[in-house]
Amino acid sequence: MSAGTPYIVLAAGGTGGHMMPAEAVAGVLKNKGCKVSLITDKRGDAIGNALAGFDRFVLDATSHMAGGLVGKLKALVSIGKSTLQVRKRFKAERPDVVVGFGGYPSLPAVLAARSLRIPYVLHEQNAVLGRVNRHMAEHAAAVALSVTYTQRVPEWVHTVVTGNPVRQMIAKLANLAYAVPLGAGDIRVFILGGSQGARILSDVVPAALAAFGNDCRHRFDVIHQARPEDLERVTEAYKAAGIRARVQPYFDDVGSVLTRSQLVICRAGASTLAELTAMGRPAILVPLAIAADDHQRANAEAVVAARAGWMMEEKAFTVEALHEKLETLFSDMGALRDASENMRTLARLNAADELAALVISISKKEGKA
Template sequence: MKTGAHYLVAAGGTGGHMVPAHAVARELERRGARVSLITDARGARLPGLFGGNDRHIIDAASIGRNPLKWPGAMWKIAKGRRQAAGILRDDPPAAVIGFGGYPVLPAMIEAAKAGIPTLIHEQNAVLGRVNRVLQGRVDAIATSFVQTSRLSAADKADFTGNPVRGDVAALARSDFPLFDDVMPLRVLVLGGSLGATVLSEVVPRGLAALPEPLRQRLQVMQQAREEDIADLAAAYRDSGIPADLSTYMEDVPAALARAHLFIGRAGASTIAELTAAGRPAILVPLPIATDDHQAANTAEMVAAGGAVMLRQDKFTPEALAAQIAAMVAKPETLANAAARAKSVGRPDAAIRVADMAERLAGFISRAQESET
């Protein structure tokens, strides 16, 4: 539906919040809408997102555990609310859509106060702190998982999945890369937007421990922290495993398209991309993630048979090598895991969230939405 409406998207400054926000923005624009963004300074710096959109940077802060920092945080939040109120007044949107992160709080509070329709999207299987505060104030909630913990306003919630970029969603229409007893095994290793030291320490040693015939077939693409790159390169060089290493992977969709096996963290966007593309995975949840939400994120994919979850304290070179050997023992085992991963994917999540936004804004009814 071509609406010509204006939507305001609010998202915090991490890729986990900004990428699904970007995906929904592009879907709304495809329908003829205009989209602007409220974020913080970190969000504005993320490359490849919201190019060409009006951007508003506001003040935001978290209320941490240190009481000495509370006055400063409250002052920033109050300032952010004043900034958000001005943005809403100067360019009123048909609806405001929040994707988590601290800049979302002042934007959504002011939108609700002004009577503007409000929608929040939760990426994780555990409702985030900001969304917990907002769930009683907003009009609707989109969830990425059928089961979402800490959700008390379930009557407002619709399951949509977690929006992924269009080039990732397109992988849902592609077959799993051919893999047999002689072809290279292409392994993709990601540890979130900045890499993870534990992956740099364990993965090369685990791959080196594989039987020689399999080790000789490995092709690795790995993202790592800048301070880990030199040691990581030396480890792969010593084991004779070809590896393409980088501190920032610009084209994740292309890497996913080639990969037979993923090893890495279990952030919400990672799970959404793996299941949309249909890629089997060995997942190592971040142990310090709030409410252990990364472990919760793995549950559906693991239950479907598309992934194995290893807690970080059990993530050893020996355990990794044993798991990989089991997954690739027969070519059909890996392909079957890929199909099971895809069975829980939601490549149309951006469409579903955009439908919710249009319905809130009065441009689409539930009957119309059910036909899309």
């Protein structure tokens, strides 16, 4: 590393919702001449296509969400151990800025940075400031928000609205037009459960589509992300209904799938919504009911308020209710077109650039660049 080259450490993990924004920012920072490393956990490391080629340090850690008194004690021990490991790493090669993307893996990295007086930035993907970010916000150089109306942000915290970064491959496809289903042509539906899949979507969607008449069923062209243990039954359900479907546990080519999709049925995770807004794809959103602070509901409500999609709570997400909603949408394709246009109004395509610029500016203020 040459003198004056900023060294930035990104801390993210757990799910694609944390890893994908980190990957987007890492690419911009690298292109601007920064050295970039990743601190993650085993789940983040298992998302093999994320931040490939970047130096990484994998924490052997227990989630702070572990239940019960024993679980919480184990989590505290794990956090302490991981923080000491990260401190040792930072002492060997001191970062100019540490960026935490929320979730468990960011906590030891940010704690280590704070103890060593290394400036750190927090990025919040959701419409509710997460627990780790709330606890660590007070001493952050900045808290970068994805939306202006983010809830539970302390008044004294320095915030900057950057948006939620999307991967370069998504940003490049953002200007492709939305194709409204017409006549007797295909109706292309993408069922996306996030990086971990979603069983409720596999339970409900195939049956709701199968409830259509034969003429309509033959028009469906479905791409469905399902958990590995659900692949066989979901595939068989579509086959029995005569519906064309590709069912996989994970899609590396989400951008190309979204390009051809006319309706997305998915969770309301922040990264999923950032990609939908970038590409202007209308969606039926099913917020994860157990999400911390009910943040997926807050994410979905913003989309509904913009008339860019429709929310169905888990308790109301039944085969009958979804079938009725789909019948309405497919009988009035104009609603899908309007939702697509409205979805685009929520996009912030320059979010990765804005967040990277913020991080570099903080590095310069520290006299490191």
